[in-house]
Amino acid sequence: MVYYKNTVDREDNFQEIIYQLWKSYPSLKKRDSIGSWIYAVSINTSIARLKKVSRIEYRTTIPEMPDKDHFIDEISTNESLKLLLEAIYNLDALDRSIMLLYLEEKQYDEIAEIIGISKSNVGVRINRAKQSLKQHFKKNSYGRL
Structure with a gap:
């Protein structure tokens, strides 16, 4: 839901993930780590599809910022969750994926395996994303969640 805002795109992406x-x-060589493999395939498929669509799409005007309010409203009525998801939505695709896995309490080594980067790079990206999120909350005067 973080990658695709409207229902049709999410459903198309879900079908592509299932196909992949x-x-x-x-x-699949390590059958014991199937959960990590599913995450990796899902994230890589979503990101690849985003890149492919953005390359192919012909635009006559500069696109407007997607309607985050509608997207966030679909998810929950919990105000704190809405604010957090809005902030995460503003991160780039890779950092967004890492933060979502981090929020699901995945270990750094598992995130590294899923995303395909080193464990230390995961830590660096999480710290930078946290700083970015803090700045987002300060800038928008949300205070503490």
């Missing part, structure tokens, strides 16, 4: 999982399952 089905297609690549025979080549």
